[in-house]
Amino acid sequence: MKKIVRVAVVDDHPLMARATGQLLENIDSLELVGIAEDGKSCLELVERERPEVVFLDYQLPDCTGTQLIQELKTRHPQIRIVVFSGVDISDMLLTFLGLGVSGVISKETDETTLRAMIVCILNHQIVLPRSLLTKLKLPVPDVTQEVELTENEVIIMSMVVKGATHEQIAERIHASKRSVDNYLKRIYDKYGVQTRIQAVERFIRSQYYVADAAGKED
Numbered sequence: 001m002k003k004i005v006r007v008a009v010v011d012d013h014p015l016m017a018r019a020t021g022q023l024l025e026n027i028d029s030l031e032l033v034g035i036a037e038d039g040k041s042c043l044e045l046v047e048r049e050r051p052e053v054v055f056l057d058y059q060l061p062d063c064t065g066t067q068l069i070q071e072l073k074t075r076h077p078q079i080r081i082v083v084f085s086g087v088d089i090s091d092m093l094l095t096f097l098g099l100g101v102s103g104v105i106s107k108e109t110d111e112t113t114l115r116a117m118i119v120c121i122l123n124h125q126i127v128l129p130r131s132l133l134t135k136l137k138l139p140v141p142d143v144t145q146e147v148e149l150t151e152n153e154v155i156i157m158s159m160v161v162k163g164a165t166h167e168q169i170a171e172r173i174h175a176s177k178r179s180v181d182n183y184l185k186r187i188y189d190k191y192g193v194q195t196r197i198q199a200v201e202r203f204i205r206s207q208y209y210v211a212d213a214a215g216k217e218d
Helices: 014-025 039-050 066-073 088-097 111-122 132-136 151-161 166-173 177-191 196-204
Strands: 005-010 030-036 053-057 080-085 104-108
Touching: 005 014, 005 039, 014 030, 014 080, 014 111, 030 039, 030 088, 039 066, 053 066, 053 111, 066 080, 066 088, 066 111, 080 111, 088 132, 104 111, 151 166, 151 177, 151 196, 166 177, 177 196
Parallel strands: 005 030, 005 053, 053 080, 080 104
Antiparallel strands: none
């Protein structure tokens, strides 16, 4: 039996909200649970109906889209939020990604694209239009500059490269798993990265990485 995905629409323009709702209702696997016209009614709707996906107009009369996204993600961390707008919001893209938005689309998006988008975001993907990506100027990290790591940080990264768990790392350095998390956060900060994969890529290019010895006990 096909899983029904509960969705909600938040838009202060009644005609646009109804048009978006009708478009979503035409997709077999979706159930439109409600339409909200502002941030306050959105929060009430989400608390009452618990949709899995919220299509959110960024410009609302009582709050900014950023404020509403933060509140929704705080109350419901697993909720998927899709920002849809009729204006250029490319300068907000990094902010949206930082807030955990699952997608950004135009209000003119057709049913076929919406259907594909829903599938992607429910599989933990982020969906962005090419037009936004081409305008996005990401900072380029300076990977040529060597970063100094402490002895424990080198041990941790060597074990991370080998796929060690937090429990294994904690046992190796005689610390708690929380301490391992804190170590990793400091390493990410030093490298100027946000993910484990990015940190690993930086580490294996560094002076500290020895392939045969990574993760090996002293």
